[in-house]
Amino acid sequence: MSGKPRLTYFNGRGRMEPVRWLLAAAGVEFEEIFLETKEQYEKLIKDGVLMFQQVPLVEMDGMKMVQTRAILSYIAGKYNLYGKDLKERALIDMYVEGITDLMQMILMFPFSPPEAKEKNLDSIKERATNRYFPVFEKVLKQHGQDFLVGNKFSWADVQLIEAILAVEEKIPAVLSGFPQLQAFKIRMSNMPTIKKFLQPGSPRKPPPDERYIETVLKIFKK
């Protein structure tokens, strides 16, 4: 037992990717166990380590943590990425929740039927450019600071850079109307821990492919 956090999930982004981002941004090394077979998953359930029979699972500080938000909030709190008081925390939570709603659309996208994919892609583009990106563009423009909340690097910044890159993978020119976000993207990408995470060989996972989708469906098939 190394003492490092241990992540159990599929070998792909899914709901675990924001956890990988946040740990990496905080400079925390972690181990990963990849679910490849239904038997592995059923064993985890039988062993009673998955509180609600679901992954992500993160073992850290003696806890077997499930529920992505609980995990992320804990990491943010532990590594001082959650603001300096209740009100900054509230702002971070609001921003993170909004971004999570956008990321949810991207999360589900690979599992949508082929005939729905174009429509879903349009929805992602519409939401990103009309609902979510304008909010953060405005926040950054209004206070003129480097980070979203309290002039300090926080979970909200990590979540936003992750989302920007994920949307750009689908819609390469999506930031064209957002100069503040373009500058933000560069700034965040140059932060040492994030820069390292963006390099090849890091624990960052590639966009979901056919193999990933197959694995998830196989493991959850009844």
Place this chain on the structure above:
Amino acid sequence: MAGKTKLYYFDGRGKMESIRWLLAAAGVEFEEEFLETREQYEKLLQGGSLLFQQVPLVEIDGMKMVQTRAILSYIAAKYNLYGKDLKERALIDMYVGGTEDLMGFILFFPFLSAEDKEKQRAVIVQKATSRYFPVYEKVLKDHGQDFLVGNNFSWADVHLLEAILMVEEKKSDVLSGFPQLQAFKARISSIPTIKKFLEPGSQRKPVPDDKYVETVRRVLRMYYDIKAN
């Protein structure tokens, strides 16, 4: 200007109900403005109050808060219902995540067709009795304390009671295999602030009906074709 806490939502449960529960449990008085027309919603949008163009909106402590989870976390922390340290907070977050997922199966129930409602009712009961209730039953059995976390009343207790009552509305004897939860339900229901919230005339909202569904669809121009998950 602190002023009173004010909630903006439809006159019904939806995503705002957990917030009403938590404020009530904490003994906090609040005002409500009910969205009835599309014009009201557009006025809120134009006024810039809705960060992501969505309700719930809660005006509290000079902030215009949106995103249900953010609002609930703020209220829990402010009123000392979030545990004593990071680890208790993590447990509360995990438990609340579970009850939120469970209530998520009920959230869009009123929008389903009659046929889908019957199917969904079975799903709700199955998830409650095989995935969620056993967890909380075991937690209470293992530590033998009155409350879920840290021997102290917390957001997790409020959320679980809310979930239990909602599932019971779909199947009244759903707690029959869960003696710890039956005792928990009785205990938490008799906490003075919660007892008051459970009495007629409180701000607790009734089971959503067709009028509620109509209002949501009219105001948001969404949710016309919801299928069970």
